[in-house]
Amino acid sequence: MCSLFGLIDFTECLSTHTKNKILNTLARECQVRGTDATGIAYNFNDRLRIYKRPIPARKMKIHIPHGVNTIMGHTRMTTQGNAQFNQNNHPFLGHVDSGAFALAHNGVLWNDKELRITENLPQTSVETDSYVAVQLLEQQKTLDFDSLKAMAEKVEGSFVFTVLDKNNAIWFVVGDNPLCIMFYDGYLLYASTQEILCKTIKKLKLNTPSDILEPKEGEILKIDRAGHITTGSFMPKNSYEHWWRRYPYYCSYYEDTTANYDDLFSVAKAFGITADEIQALLDYGCSEEEIEEMLYDPTLLHEMTGELLYAY
Template sequence: MYNSVKLKEECGVFGAFSLNTPIHDHIYYGLQALQHRGQESAGIAVLQGTYVNCIKDKGLVTDVFSKENLNNLIGNVGIGHVRYSTTGNNEACNAQPFVANFRDGYMALAHNGNLINAVELRQELENEGRILQTTSDSEIILHLIAKYYKLGLVESLKKTMNMIKGSYALAILMEDKLIGIRDINGIRPLCIGKKDDIYYISSESCALDVIGAELIRDVEPGEIVIIDKEGLRSFKIETKAAKMPCVFEYIYFARPDSVLEGMSVYKARYEMGKRLALESHVDADLVVPVPDSGVPASRGYSYQSCIPIGEGLIKNKYIGRTFICPEQKDREIGVRIKLNVLKELVKDKRIVLIDDSIVRGTTMKRLVAQLKKGGAKEVHVRISSPPVKYSCYFGIDTPTKKELVGATMTVQEICDYIGADSLNFLSVEGLRKSVGKKNICAACFDGVYPMEVPKEGNKYLFEKK
């Protein structure tokens, strides 16, 4: 996969509630807008009377749903999910939403995030005789809510939140209600929207824009939002946990037209480019972005440095995110098919090549070589985030530590490896200033996790070998 050189996204959740309007098509379009957050599977669950009808399968939103099967999902309240697996295999049984009928009613649940105590909780539930049908940590949340439901809806949700540790943005369908829940650190994003009589919850505001809804606000860390015929109600669990949203949402995962915590994602990326120019100026003739991930930062870099920007790399827009090379070993062909050099623009130029991150360094190495082969006199690489040095355990699928060049090489060694004339990364402090927040989860850069991560000896429990 060409995209394997990037960090993998987590998942996206979307939900809608209306008293009078069928919402199945709203959820479909909302999921399409969130497709960048997961391409492995998609699903929609809708309440129809006392029955929850759910259609889900492996594939993109447009693969899973058709006009015909969408017409079988007509209802006034429902949730949807697009998935990339961080815990659990890419199997059809792990597609979400999860739907369950239990003694006291029904439930459908969609989850974005990752539980760091999933192994412990799974063992406890299985010791109690509960049967878990998937390998996903999301199913654990569903079982816990059902287990404590005798305490009442709100208390069962609070009890579950006190049991689970990690990151989660949840969309839940239960008791004719749409429920949104965000983890106590606010690591994973979740927001509320409204259009006419319809309320929405969504991983990102871009999905609200698509259906013409207004962004009301973000769900707060540790907050439970319940939407029903009475309107919107809010409940919070007591916690001293610090608010620490994932900074990689601003760097790469979220769509640039989304707004997270009151900050435009595009503006944050533009600011990263400006600060990158202040921290690591170089005499050059042309700023060239790596499309599409480096575009906003490159514009900020160009503005701050007064170096003109140009499309030195042309993207083949008909190659999907999951493009597979004819020969998997020949990744160079994959890079050339997706990105080609505009030789007339780069010839005899000193180039500043901008991207948002370097993970393994393999793609950047080939891009630098392509630009030089295309006639570039110099190629100076500038990255609008710090070096990725640590694994994430909160919903991002990072490679093994030995595959992270930021963890195994110095900046100069990386520069030599990719063949650049110079290389600089944005500082962690510059990153914080760019997003306008001191409290962010930047653990993939500095190793400071928002909570203690379980270990076995000297290794983290979920650390890849």
């Protein structure tokens, strides 16, 4: 479970000091979804800059230079790839014919190893599952609606991708993970959940946003540096609804649980924990936070769920 966040100042109405204050507050609120690493990406002096560290947002001081108006960020909870090796953290750098781009991902992909073989992707020292999305885009040598659509239709798992291009547009590729964008007069803020944005707004004492956008699964949005929105779409290879239909024993839980626990199920899968085990713990009364702690001790978790499932 990670969080995306960022800002686009369309009209350069915010001072550099204000943007830094917003970004630091926003990043700290995103810690609820990940504290293993923090990173941002932006363009400055015709060059894409990525600054990331294996530390929680509260320990990292975000300081963008004057004149930067589009910033993409990420806070990470590790599921694959040791966060202490900074190459495994988000955002990731990629290159296409039109120039460099940065990509960040919220979610878990579980066919990344398969794709590296079937798509003949180059070997890399990056261990993170998310990096396969960068490689798929690089393979197509372009960054546009078609290449993003092709990438999104090949990966399997839970995801929202954000991609920053050299022209200061941010592309949003929305799978079954949450995303919220809040618009103000002259700028926007985004994060993985509306709750994160609301807490940020309250701490910064910002006005009520003029509009709130929560894109749906299968949507691709491009928001350029002037605030213009263009849209595309893709057909998800699988979604949690389809995944749950393959497990009829738990179909009765779908309406009540998947809307709230999508990230938990996807993260658990990356740790080798089955949906049955997670559901058993939820039914037993464990909180999401308690289960996330248990994921780091799989032996204990398997023992506990074994007893619960045997009782069923």
